[in-house]
Amino acid sequence: MKVMKVQQMSHHVVFIMLAAAVQCQVNPEMCRYPLGMTGGQIQDEYISASSHWSESTAARFGRLDLDNGDGDGAWCPDIMSEPDGLKEYLQVDLRSLHFITLVGTQGRHADGMGNEFAQRYRIKYSRDGSNWVGWHDRKGRQVIEGNRNAYDVVLKDLEPPIIARYVRFMPVTDHSMIVCMRVELYGCQWLDGLMSYSIPEGHQMIYRGLDVYFNDSVYDGSSAERLTKGLGQLTDGTWGLDDFLHSHIYGMWPGYDYLGWNNKSLPKGYVEMIFEFDRVRNFTSMKVHCNNMFSRGVRMFRQATCYFRSGSDWESDPVTFRPEVDRISQGARFITVPLGDRTASAIKCRFHFSDVWMLLSEVAFQSGSAVYNTSLTSRKHGHPTNLLPGEDPTHKVDDSNTRILIGCLVAIIAILLAIIVIILWRQVWQKMLEKASRRLLDNELSARLAVQTRAFSSLHSSLTSDSGSTSNSTYERIFPLCSDYQEPSRLIRKLPEFAQSMEHLGPSISSRALASSGLDGAPHYAEADIISLQESADSYSIAAVNMNLFAGTDSSMREFPRHKLTFKEKLGEGQFGEVHLCEAEGMQDFLDEDLSIEGNNESPLLVAVKTLREDANKNARNDFLKEIRIMSRLRDPNIVRLLAVCVDTDPLCMITEYMENGDLNQFLCMLRLKESADEDKSRPEEKEGESMVSYSKLIGMAVQIASGMKYLSSLNFVHRDLATRNCLVGKNYTIKIADFGMSRNLYRGDYYRIQGRAVLPIRWMSWESILLGKFTMASDVWAFGVTLWEIMTLCKKQPYSQLSDEQVIENTGEFFRDQGKQVYLPKPLCCPDRVYNDLMLSCWRRNAKQRPSFQDIHTQLMESLA
The missing domain is CATH 2.60.120.260 (Galactose-binding domain-like)
Known part of the structure; x- marks a missing residue:
């Protein structure tokens, strides 16, 4: 942080x-x-x-x-x-x-x-x-x-x-x-320092029967004959298009981007503008954005004459500038008018016509703070002298900001170097402390895992025994009985008091309170290195509270002998550890009765082993143990199970199921869809051929994923990296949700790296997760919609394959602005309209509260199979 x-x-x-x-x-x-x-x-x-x-x-x-x-x-x-x-x-x-x-x-x-x-x-x-x-x-x-x-x-x-x-x-x-x-x-x-400008009101053009208005519709001053004491479209940062009939801004009238005047309506032949500034400044130049569509009688100004004022009177010697005439290009452009380092608090510029119409859309000034206290400068420009007592009137002051700028840059560089040195020193000191406490930490880890059930029981009893203390949960939404103002609470609402208040409220209310939390505080399941705008420290505290939901489940994990693990393949790599595919000899003796394993009980079992690096810090090691505690309590046929652990020595390991057909992404890539998605569902599967899959089988896979996510969401778990790469396939198209896609080389292109440190699966993430750092059950629903799209396309293409990573992030901005410009994933060829329109698109609704729940998704998919 x-x-x-x-x-x-x-x-x-x-x-x-x-x-x-x-x-x-x-x-x-x-x-x-x-x-x-x-x-x-x-x-x-x-x-x-x-x-x-x-x-x-x-x-x-x-x-x-x-x-x-x-x-x-x-x-x-x-x-x-x-x-x-x-x-x-x-x-x-x-x-x-x-x-x-x-x-x-x-x-x-x-x-x-x-x-x-x-x-x-x-x-x-x-x-x-x-x-x-x-x-x-x-x-x-x-x-x-x-x-x-x-x-x-x-x-x-x-x-x-x-x-x-x-x-x-x-x-x-x-x-x-x-x-x-x-x-x-x-x-x-606002570096210009411009306080207001005064201009004539814009005129109306009739072009081929079309009314074109060139008025300043957002001017915030007075508008009697001339616009005075305000700012408007000349300073709104929006530049007009080459064709003044069109606008950058949707739904506005023709000519909206420009202020325009007709030569025939101004007999002096010029448009006079007065610019007032916050203080006396040293002006180097002025940039004016002009239209030059001469085919419609519009040209940029022929000449600009600017007068300057620092006191009450305008100076007599103006600055005059004539831009080159462009008779070839009709594109709008910025014209830079040099102002000769003149000092003033107000500028009056006269822009002379070179055709019937003159259209301007933006004016900007380049200046610095002016210092003029020499008699020479005062006489030259008619300025009153402004000498301090005892100052030498012949002393010349440098008006340029170059020295000030160089000094500021040197100071900034020195500050940055000091910050870098401090950061490096603190990191070295932290590593020294971690090494000094490593031996104590190793002993603590083994003891914690051995007595975790007893610790939870004692924690639960200690929390519930103190009936005299009350506190309000951070995520508990208790609305007042009336709409009157409620005096703010003075209590500090921290864990573990949260667990006590939830225990008093009962399981139904605690579940609803956790589910109503729209924060990244909910415990997560996925292992991708995802960074959010919120602090991540609280997520594990909340995970500890949610473990009370599993208080009745046997959570004991047996130590598996390390020498019986045979390395096969590296599956993935995260910030603090790796995942390996291994063969486990004698694993059948460690399995629960409800976990059936096909094949010869004497043969080695294929497992995934997640390891923690030996140099991981204390927080990472504690988080690893907490993940073991959580995983040991998950019991669902569509969730990968934790089988055993190795925590007696480093590296710490957790051993989970691995399915013989690998991950769903690679499995689907090797298949072809049957030509008819509505063939008789009773047709024997072996007649389809090894490389064929029916539409009903694809929906069946989605049903299993929805079922597993329904289970996780019922426990208020947020997966954060749901995708086909994180689903495993067993025999008979059995699907189980896993969490170790991570930075696997095969899927490195699925993750967007932030400053070389964190990686984000942005093509599967909801807009609020990317822009606001919010990971909720609703953001998992968004990811499920993308996962369903992957299934229906047999993973032949990456989601948003036509967009770069930067364009994907830009597209999330369109979801945020909600102006109908956002791009959705297209409907797969084999996907029925009802599945795409009623299910996929509903998962990608902008309002997270309008997205369906996993219970609704599971029901809808089951109905589509009927």
Whole structure:
């Protein structure tokens, strides 16, 4: 986790370096950094509110909680919100102008003690703290849809983005109710420093009977004759297309991307624009995006004449620039207007027509902080002198930012080197501590496994005996009897109190409470090195609690002699261990009565052996033992069974079943589908031939996988890597779900590697797992849909084979935006419409709550076999 934070810090540093070196126009698609509510960069004194319910719900607690904590902090206004939503607000001061593209909101659940959230809200913003503007989207709508529960984070793109220093969130309700909010803003610093521009209103063109409007529809200032004291489409980061009749933005009218003026309506022959800035700056250039479709009477400007002002009067010596005339290309382009390092707090530019129409879509400025206190500069540009007492008026100050930039870069490099040295030193120190404690840890591991049943019994009794203490579960959703505000709980809700509260509630409620958790805290089954946005430490604690669900099951595992294992093949490799295919001699003596083994009892049994590397750290070794405890309690005909263990010496090993036909992916690749999927199901299987498989057999395989997942989901286990490569095939098409696909060389292309450390099976993952790090039963349902698609295509192609890994990740962004642009896996040739439309597509629904359960999936597949 610390390494991740260092990497995030380095990313921000790189961004700052690039921003300082190249101050160009903003790209809204890249400008999406959290601005400090979650990370704490925005200090408490810069967060205020109109009122608050109590000290524990003051404005400073209105920070978004992406780490999925106890949910006990939020801003809650003192009075109930009214339908107009204009009285109560949470205000954030960003300390400087920022380009804001995205906002996030969350409610307050306080581990089930609260249920307050804002279903809808409005946003107001200001650049100077006095003039406030209400945000509206490009179609004029002001109200933003917010949260539907107190748990989930809801992110909303701001279209158009806003440029502001102060932002207010104002909850809106249909009726008087208590609301609480936690918020975050996303964007980047507004380096232009532009506070407002003043321009003539845009004109209307009639092109072949089509009305084309070139007005600034998102301008946030006043609009009497001229547009003044505001910003709009010239600074929204959206550049117009070559053909001005079309727009980047879906559903907008022709000409929307551009502001345009007709030469005949402006008798002076130019368009005058005035740009006001936050302070006196040293301007190097201005970039103007122009249309040049001269076949329709539109050309870029012929000449730009810019005047400068630092005080009350405009300077008399302007900067004039004439771009080269382009009579060949009709493509829109940026034109760079050099401003000659002139200093000013306002610029007035006159853009002269070269044809009937002139269309502009974006203006950006490159500048630095201006320092001008020499008599020479003051006389040359008409500036008032600004000397400090005792300063030499003949001393020349360097206006360039080069030295400052070089100094900043050197300081940043020094800081990064110091951070790297600290990290390396801590890693070396940690290894030394691990070696010193290795001997004690080895003794502890053997003792733990030998007495695990007795330990669980004593743990259970100790938890239930303390009837005087009460606590609320982290994942227990207890809604209040009324909608009134509930005072936040002061208790620390940690394990093992969670187990006690679940025991008091009974098995039915505990199961529902765990199932309702939409976090990555649920215990997982798969072995792929998957990294999430949440801390992973709690997942094993919760796994320990879930082991109480198996309290009545015999969990004793016998030690298997290592010398009776014969290595056959390496199946996979993970971050802390490997999986080998082995032959186990005499394994029949270690099997339970309910586990039938075909063949000669004297012959060696084919098994999979998962080993932990000897140099694994203490946490990895403890997690390995916990996995043994969990696996030993799983009893289902479609789940691979744990047979025995080897924990007397290193390396630690767990021995599991292995099916003679290998994994399902390779098994299906060698088969061909029968031409008729509806042939008589009673036809003897041996007549099909070894390389043939019927549609009914494929559905039968899917039924078995659904059955195994139904069992895991009933115990609130999240697999996290369900795919055909992680399913094993036995005789008569018997399927069992396993967990050791991992980084097997054969399937290395199925995993996407993150910075050389973590690997993700992104082609099987739901959009919320990739983007938000959430792994739930619903994300397993998504993976089952992909697995079913694999089965129906006989694994002939990789899912989304036409897309690169980066395009797959981009496609998840389309699921998040939900604008109908997401790409689904196509319907397999042998797949009936009812299976594809009613089952597969339902598994890939954007809303996780609308996806079917594994119980529903199993029932539906069984009906399709009937």
